[in-house]
Amino acid sequence: MTNLSALSDDELIGQFASGTAQAFEELVLRYKNSLYQYLMSLVRDEGAAGDLFQDVFLALYTHAADFKAQGKFKSWLFLTARNKTLNYFRDHKQTVSLDEPDEEGNEFWHDVLPDGEVGHLEQLQSREGLERLKALIDTLPPHQQEMLYLRQYLSFAEIAEVLHKPLGTVLADCHRAVQKVRKLASSEEFL
Amino acid sequence: MNNEKWESLISQALQAPAAPAQLVEKVFAKTTRRPSWWVRYKMALVGCVTAVVVAVCVGVGMGSRSVPLDNGKLVVYMSQTQQDEYATFSSDLDLFEQEWF
Numbered sequence: 553m554t555n556l557s558a559l560s561d562d563e564l565i566g567q568f569a570s571g572t573a574q575a576f577e578e579l580v581l582r583y584k585n586s587l588y589q590y591l592m593s594l595v596r597d598e599g600a601a602g603d604l605f606q607d608v609f610l611a612l613y614t615h616a617a618d619f620k621a622q623g624k625f626k627s628w629l630f631l632t633a634r635n636k637t638l639n640y641f642r643d644h645k646q647t648v649s650l651d652e653p654d655e656e657g658n659e660f661w662h663d664v665l666p667d668g669e670v671g672h673l674e675q676l677q678s679r680e681g682l683e684r685l686k687a688l689i690d691t692l693p694p695h696q697q698e699m700l701y702l703r704q705y706l707s708f709a710e711i712a713e714v715l716h717k718p719l720g721t722v723l724a725d726c727h728r729a730v731q732k733v734r735k736l737a738s739s740e741e742f743l
Numbered sequence: 744m745n746n747e748k749w750e751s752l753i754s755q756a757l758q759a760p761a762a763p764a765q766l767v768e769k770v771f772a773k774t775t776r777r778p779s780w781w782v783r784y785k786m787a788l789v790g791c792v793t794a795v796v797v798a799v800c801v802g803v804g805m806g807s808r809s810v811p812l813d814n815g816k817l818v819v820y821m822s823q824t825q826q827d828e829y830a831t832f833s834s835d836l837d838l839f840e841q842e843w844f
Contacts, residue, residue, distance in 0.1 A: 573775035580770055588762035602766050606773065613774040677752065685756040703750075704757050727746075734749045 562621035569617045586705040593701045594637045608633045627713040688736055696729040
């Protein structure tokens, strides 16, 4: 029996389209955690995230036969999740926008960081530090949070496909988001 | 180099929590583990046929409750009414049966 966990995403899609139900289940198990976390980062509600989670995989189940294996399954999955989340915001009249420019516009953080940053990094590597860092990330503008979350699962090229942005813009936005976290975390107020 | 360390820290801070197991089961229940349409319709069909059979049996059972006419009981009933015109009903019934059966 084929070891499904060793197959690529495209191969699993092909197997499922041929009638192997377990191939679909393997895809669900492979991406369940990252997809759920991404949805939670956007909607901040377990019920809504759960509904969207089911919707995304139901869409995959329904349209798998139409999916063209081009090595872009991950992009498709997160793009579908994003679109469904935007529809959710629209249907619930929520004003969260993932495309607004941040308050700094297009400035790059060229500030010189305070001395002792290495010490700050060591402090943040503790469990408590990581929790505080996550709480700080949660205060960022939605689109910067989304960028940092997507970076956990996708390459820059895949993020560009999901967000329909040029690769250069994605690289710059991601760099800005990391720099902002760095600056905020290094401030005395945070530590 | 420091930027890479920060990216690593951010990755650690954003470690994905596990999706709830019941959520995954819901997906499977609606997709790969959902009974096929034939199985679902077969169950509905069996239910309908069973209901029809039960209804027919009940109907037949109710229709067959009529009992043969008990002449003795009829005579007793007629006598109990103490009406003169039924006092000789028993003998009249015997004559009737002799003539026709």
